[in-house]
Structure formats: structure tokens, C-alpha cells
Amino acid sequence: MSGTSAALTPPADAVAPVRHPDAPPPGELLGAHYEHCFGCGGGQPHGLHLQARAGEGVSVTAEFTVKPAHQGAPGLAHGGVLATALDETLGSLNWLLRTIAVTGRLETDFVRPVPVDTVLHLDARITAVHGRKIYSTATGRIGGPEGPVAVRADALFIEVKVDHFIENGRPAEIQAAMADPDQVKRARAFEVNP
């Protein structure tokens, strides 16, 4: 059983997403947006270390290997961890628009159990944009990129300014991020949209 709530159905006057001219070409790894991100950062020992790759149009693919630290039931991935993998993959899509956005809503279907050591093959795309609202969808397959669907999600991301993080983040991490020239450069570049 699956379904999508009205909040995740784009309005009639929503528009198709437009890939930013400076978006990385199809096949290129996007890289972590923040070293300490639980989803993609290399600095989190038990994080997902998810690596997203630009696809055609406004789409990405990603792989996530379920580790023993990600268990819920014995030998099986925790559902919240799988939702995190979907959230991270969907979040990385906004890089292709060069838009900073955060998850407002995430609806997940858990279709098949995902054992430890499984590689989850994720595929996500933006379906529509309406003002600050970005609608997207993702699937996670097991046994290969064409294997059966184990999880899927629909999401609504909301565009925000860098100030969202500066005003809401814990001061220690914000100061450290702002002292990192690469982090600042990356964040500010995203604020200059055509």
C-alpha cells in the first residue's frame, strides 16, 4: 500500500525544474555538503557516507551500504536510517538547482526489509517547483540498480537562505563552518541564482 498526501501533490501552476547551468555534469559525484553531515559527511564514523552522483536532467543516483551500526531489528536496517538515506539523496537534488533547501515533509513507504551488508541503490528526481517549494521523489532498490524496490519516498523541500542555518544552528558548529573558506564559498555560491 502506498499513497501521497495532498501536501506533496504539486499545484496546477507548478513548473518543471530547471537544471542550473553550473550544475555538475551527469556522472559526477556531488561530494559532501558538510563534513559532519550524518547522511553524507566523511567525519561521522557511524554516518551513512552516502555519495550522490548527478544524473540526467534534475536527477541523482546514490548508493548506501547498510552497516551493523544501522540495525533496527536483528540483521535488518532501521527504518529511520533508510528514511535518512532517502532524505539525504532527495536533499542532494537541490544542488542541481543551486538552491539551498531543507526538508519540510518526507513521506516514506517501506516495501521490503533491507538486511545488513545490503547496498541500497537510490534514484531521485525533482518533479516540480512552485515558488520556494520543491517537489521530489525517490526509490531505493536492492540487489542492483534494477532490483526490486525496497523503499520509496516523496518529499517537499523548502528553499531557505544561508541565514536559516546561521540563525538556528548551534554556535560552535556555525562558527567552525564559517571559519572554513570552502564551506562558506559553497554556501554563498548557492545563494546567487539566475
Ligand SMILES: CCCCCCCCCC(=O)SCCNC(=O)CCNC(=O)[C@H](O)C(C)(C)COP(=O)(O)OP(=O)(O)OC[C@H]1O[C@@H](n2cnc3c(N)ncnc32)[C@H](O)[C@@H]1OP(=O)(O)O
Ligand atoms: C547547504 C545545503 C544544506 C542541505 C541539507 C540537506 C540535508 C538533508 C535534508 C534535511 O534533512 S534538512 C533538515 C530537516 N528539516 C528541517 O530542519 C526543516 C525545519 N523546518 C523549518 O525550518 C521550516 O518549517 C521551513 C523552513 C521548512 C518552512 O518555514 P518557512 O517559514 O520558511 O516557510 P512557510 O511556513 O512560510 O512555508 C512556505 C511554503 O511551504 C509550505 N510548507 C512549509 N512546510 C511545510 C510542510 N511541512 N508540509 C507542507 N507544506 C509546507 C507552506 O505551506 C508554504 O506554502 P505556500 O507558499 O503555498 O503558502
